[in-house]
Amino acid sequence: MDKLTTSFRYRTSEEGLTVEEILRDDWKAGKKTVHQMRMDKAVMDTAGHPLEWRTPLEAGTELVFHFKDVYSSYKPDEHVTVSILFEDEHILAALKPAGMAIHPDETDEGGTFMNAVMAHVVRNGGAYAEHIHRLDKGTEGIVLIAKHPIAKALFDRMIEERAITRIYHAEVDGRVKRMRGTLQYPIGRDRHHPTRRRVSPGGQDAITRYRVIERNDESTLVEASLETGRTHQIRVHFSHIGHPVKGDTLYGGSETTDGNYRLIATKVSFIHPFTKELTTIEAK
Missing domain, CATH: 3.30.2350.10 (Pseudouridine synthase)
Known part of the structure; x- marks a missing residue:
């Protein structure tokens, strides 16, 4: 699929935090990710102006995070559908039917859970969807999906730290x-x-x-x-x-x-x- 911009909005909850502190300390984004986002001027205000990374922000400031040319390779398949149980700016949760593979063996294949999820994401203007955990083909149930790379990194770490029940x-x-x-x-x-x-x-x-x-x-x-x-x-x-x-x-x-x-x-x-x-x- 075409390389589209993946982005999300975030409203600060604490007084005086900087963009760098949010990424580095709160979200614990990797050094490589933080550096690349700084170089790309990837954090902006709602008017599209890049923000200074070390300027303290007022609580309630709305930030827009952009990821240049970040997208998922799953082919959207409108012929398969899944039930969306939860969705926000960062993740979605969908119900995988029993008997459906979680993802294709080859990138150009269709008919799987992730192909259906990608179709939903693209219909809503997105370009990124990566599963946080998996279910076996014969198992039915809830699968969590990250909608941008920082969410993927955070939820991967939560899985490792046993922070998801x-x-x-x-x-x-x-x-x-x-x-x-x-x-x-x-x-x-x-x-x-x-x-x-x-x-x-x-x-x-x-x-x-x-x-x-x-x-x-x-x-x-x-x-x-x-x-x-x-x-x-x-x-x-x-x-x-x-x-x-x-x-x-x-x-x-x-x-x-x-x-x-x-x-x-x-x-x-x-x-x-x-x-x-x-x-x-x-x-x-």
Whole structure:
């Protein structure tokens, strides 16, 4: 797609902050990003005049941040649609259907979640959309999308620092005996399979907390929250304790008629790094 300007507006909340302090101290933007934005005179007032970076600003000053030639390569695809659950200047949250890939394998492909998100962004005059986390193709639920590079960097760091709460509902095979528990097993690659993961002593630390919502004769509905975000984490952990997610045949789960997993990302919650407000988004 054409290289369009990506921009966002921000209103200062504290008296006396400078542009440099907002970027460097509050948002902790990288040195390279700060330097480039200074060279590009990328921060302006609402009249389009570049601002001095070290001049204290009055509380309530509205700033406009521009990113020259910053755009995403996903091809907008109007033939696929997703439900937008939340959107502001910085991020959006959309509901990914089960069975839809999160992004294309090749940049010119369509039909994926990110192609649908990009179509929405372009329709509204934007040019940038990058997912902050992922869901497996067979999983339904909420995905957070950054609408500019600073939001992407901030939310990536929040994921690393476990500052975003992510809640899932999963129907797993069998009757889970304990009403609640913590699954803390390191997860690594399975050397015998190209995409599968496994519990491994040499793997990355992984923590899943759960509580039982409902028990049936052959399955259990659980609510699971992630303290870490390892690939296939919920699927690997519940398979490891003998209760694989229904439909997840890769990890021993029973088959479902549609071939999708009975796993839904139902809720995300975080302190918004730009507004400082507790933000909770739930699947409808």
